[in-house]
Amino acid sequence: xxxxxxxxxxxxxxxxxxxxxxxxxxxxxxxxxxxxxxxxxxxxxxxxxxxxxxxxxxxxxxxxxxxxxxxxxxxxxxxxxxxxxxxxxxxxxxxxxxxxxxxxxxxxxxxxxxxxxxxxxxxxxxxxxxxxxxxxxxxxxxxxxxxxxxxxxxxxxxxxxxxxxxxxxxxxxxxxxxxxxxxxxxxxxxxxxxxxxxxxxxxxxxxxxxxxxxxxxxxxxxxxxxxxxxxxxxxxxxxxxxxxxxxxxxxxxxxxxxxxxxxxxxxxxxxxxxxxxxxxxxxxxxxxxxxxxxxxxxxxxxxxxxxxxxxxxxxxxxxxxxxxxxxxxxxxxxxxx
Amino acid sequence: xxxxxxxxxxxxxxxxxxxxxxxxxxxxxxxxxxxxxxxxxxxxxxxxxxxxxxxxxxxxxxxxxxxxxxxxxxxxxxxxxxxxxxxxxxxxxxxxxxxxxxxxxxxxxxxxxxxxxxxxxxxxxxxxxxxxxxxxxxxxxxxxxxxxxxxxxxxxxxxxxxxxxxxxxxxxxxxxxxxxxxxxxxxxxxxxxxxxxxxxxxxxxxxxxxxxxxxxxxxxxxxxxxxxxxxxxxxxxxxxxxxxxxxxxxxxxxxxxxxxxxxxxxxxxxxxxxxxxxxxxxxxxxxxxxxxxxxxxxxxxxxxxxxxxxxxxxxxxxxxxxxxxxxxxxxxxxxxx
Numbered sequence: 071x072x073x074x075x076x077x078x079x080x081x082x083x084x085x086x087x088x089x090x091x092x093x094x095x096x097x098x099x100x101x102x103x104x105x106x107x108x109x110x111x112x113x114x115x116x117x118x119x120x121x122x123x124x125x126x127x128x129x130x131x132x133x134x135x136x137x138x139x140x141x142x143x144x145x146x147x148x149x150x151x152x153x154x155x156x157x158x159x160x161x162x163x164x165x166x167x168x169x170x171x172x173x174x175x176x177x178x179x180x181x182x183x184x185x186x187x188x189x190x191x192x193x194x195x196x197x198x199x200x201x202x203x204x205x206x207x208x209x210x211x212x213x214x215x216x217x218x219x220x221x222x223x224x225x226x227x228x229x230x231x232x233x234x235x236x237x238x239x240x241x242x243x244x245x246x247x248x249x250x251x252x253x254x255x256x257x258x259x260x261x262x263x264x265x266x267x268x269x270x271x272x273x274x275x276x277x278x279x280x281x282x283x284x285x286x287x288x289x290x291x292x293x294x295x296x297x298x299x300x301x302x303x304x305x306x307x308x309x310x311x312x313x314x315x316x317x318x319x320x321x322x323x324x325x326x327x328x329x330x331x332x333x334x335x336x337x338x339x340x341x342x343x344x345x346x347x348x349x350x351x352x353x354x355x356x357x358x359x360x361x362x363x364x365x366x367x368x369x370x371x372x373x374x375x376x377x378x379x380x381x382x383x384x385x386x387x388x389x390x391x392x393x394x395x396x397x398x399x400x401x402x403x404x405x406x407x
Numbered sequence: 408x409x410x411x412x413x414x415x416x417x418x419x420x421x422x423x424x425x426x427x428x429x430x431x432x433x434x435x436x437x438x439x440x441x442x443x444x445x446x447x448x449x450x451x452x453x454x455x456x457x458x459x460x461x462x463x464x465x466x467x468x469x470x471x472x473x474x475x476x477x478x479x480x481x482x483x484x485x486x487x488x489x490x491x492x493x494x495x496x497x498x499x500x501x502x503x504x505x506x507x508x509x510x511x512x513x514x515x516x517x518x519x520x521x522x523x524x525x526x527x528x529x530x531x532x533x534x535x536x537x538x539x540x541x542x543x544x545x546x547x548x549x550x551x552x553x554x555x556x557x558x559x560x561x562x563x564x565x566x567x568x569x570x571x572x573x574x575x576x577x578x579x580x581x582x583x584x585x586x587x588x589x590x591x592x593x594x595x596x597x598x599x600x601x602x603x604x605x606x607x608x609x610x611x612x613x614x615x616x617x618x619x620x621x622x623x624x625x626x627x628x629x630x631x632x633x634x635x636x637x638x639x640x641x642x643x644x645x646x647x648x649x650x651x652x653x654x655x656x657x658x659x660x661x662x663x664x665x666x667x668x669x670x671x672x673x674x675x676x677x678x679x680x681x682x683x684x685x686x687x688x689x690x691x692x693x694x695x696x697x698x699x700x701x702x703x704x705x706x707x708x709x710x711x712x713x714x715x716x717x718x719x720x721x722x723x724x725x726x727x728x729x730x731x732x733x734x735x736x737x738x739x740x741x742x743x744x
Binding site for chain 2: 108129210211214216239
């Protein structure tokens with residue numbers, strides 16, 4: 071165990087140096103990491119704030135043998151942003167808490183200055199890329215030493231106009247169930263990587279490249295979420311742990327059941343991966359039957375891919391079926407102790 | 408290494424059950440942990456939001472042999488709230504990301520249902536107590552399995568009236584430097600605990616009991632921070648890593664130096680502990696010489712203990728002295744790699 075705080079009289083500078091390196095390396099992508107001040111000050115136009123927090127832990131959510139530090143940073147921010155997308159909110163800013171392993175004791179004596187923080191920097195480069203892609207500035211950060219890598223991202227968003235944030239609880243009997251795109255690509259990408267695949271391998275199919283890309287660099291459906299909210303979605307959730315499990319959660323929260331016809335499966339993925347793979351970050355939402363055409367048109371007008379109708383909400387909360395057969399809670403949960 | 412996500416077809420329920428247990432056990436102290444929705448929706452009266460994130464890692468910031476899970480939760484939330492205090496902000500809400508170790512593989516087969524999440528529950532009980540003490544509702548949470556315990560807390564606050572949030576950058580030559588109370592108690596408490604002390608030990612001095620209490624259950628100076636802001640503080644920082652190191656940081660940010668006369672040392676603590684111990688969460692702030700009487704009166708009117716004047720800001724950023732001798736950057740920093 072590392073010696074606990076406080077270490078009196080320890081020559082300092084390492085943490086401050088790392089934070090400064092991150093600030094310098096990331097430039098505009100990072101507004102205020104390891105702030106000059108104790109906290110960031112944000113101006114708000116709207117009176118409604120939407121907030122969420124999500125974590126990525128090495129060895130649990132990600133395997134650093136199969137993706138880069140930058141991928142971890144990207145996935146951490148996009149996974150958190152997906153929770154905003156599922157409310158129909160627009161990103162306002164994010165805060166990143168980073169736990170990074172110390173260098174091995176033998177390395178500290180020999181490594182030149184500047185070595186500390188390389189892993190932290192790599193992760194924050196991916197965070198900055200996702201930040202730019204999603205137009206979500208990083209407004210706060212914290213870096214801690216730890217035995218294992220963990221990234222916790224808190225996202226702040228706003229709901230500016232039209233209907234309020236979309237809850238999980240609003241699905242009603244006879245609502246249509248839609249999903250923003252095919253699922254299973256991320257799980258398929260992970261399977262391919264574990265089997266030694268890579269996007270650059272000779273003969274890689276386009277679907278394999280896309281699947282690995284989906285695993286490394288998933289994209290939160292922020293536009294789709296906002297359009298679904300404006301288009302009258304009654305309930306919404308993102309597919310983070312598995313289409314089946316997440317839809318069960320939406321049904322639980324709404325006190326309803328569902329009867330699915332079929333689910334769209336990403337190219338190269340299996341049906342089981344589409345149902346239980348998770349990390350797709352597609353959105354599943356419900357809308358009154360009479361509103362399906364309108365919301366579909368709104369997606370088209372916004373330049374989003376058409377949502378796919380996969381089934382119907384039923385009033386009996388005990389009914390949870392796919393093609394007439396009971397659908398289990400396929401997906402991924404942490405095992406806690 | 409645990410098998411990475413996704414685990415297809417794993418019987419689920421553990422994470423959802425833990426989150427539900429936490430929700431039920433904590434009742435009113437927790438507004439929305441492991442939300443029914445993907446994110447929490449907050450109404451805001453003011454247009455200025457202050458945000459910060461802070462982490463507590465077992466074996467780095469805390470030693471579970473020397474404090475309870477509840478203490479860890481309390482310290483994590485109060486440490487984050489201290490950053491709001493240092494801006495003069497009032498708490499609006501907090502989000503808690505919890506990484507907790509899995510049970511040992513041999514334990515899962517024999518432990519009865521309900522065992523998972525005991526550590527998480529203990530931590531969240533301390534979070535809830537701190538939440539109630541500081542009037543800061545918990546508005547979001549995330550629980551992940553991990554090999555080591557880590558708690559990342561994001562706090563949201565507002566600055567409602569009077570001057571804006573107090574930065575670190577505003578100290579000017581000839582400003583007085585004040586601290587809200589004596590320092591070193593937390594470090595002294597940790598020293599006593601390491602030596603086998605406890606608050607209940609026969610013959611424990613009152614100062615020993617207070618020091619251990621300060622280590623286990625520090626209190627963010629939220630009232631003091633707001634009063635200092637309203638009273639004209641030009642710069643402010645909280646003593647999280649050490650009075651000396653944190654004051655150096657304030658001076659760095661402001662581009663100034665300081666000449667301290669003496670610092671107040673908590674009963675039972677050494678001068679070195681007061682300067683470099685950290686986790687005191689007292690606030691150090693600067694104010695124009697002409698404003699010292701006014702801010703002191705404001706503290707009295709608010710029922711806060713009188714701040715202690717410890718020195719003066721000087722224009723030469725190279726001057727960093729205590730009683731005429733150079734003061735090093737005593738304090739604690741993480742060693743990152």
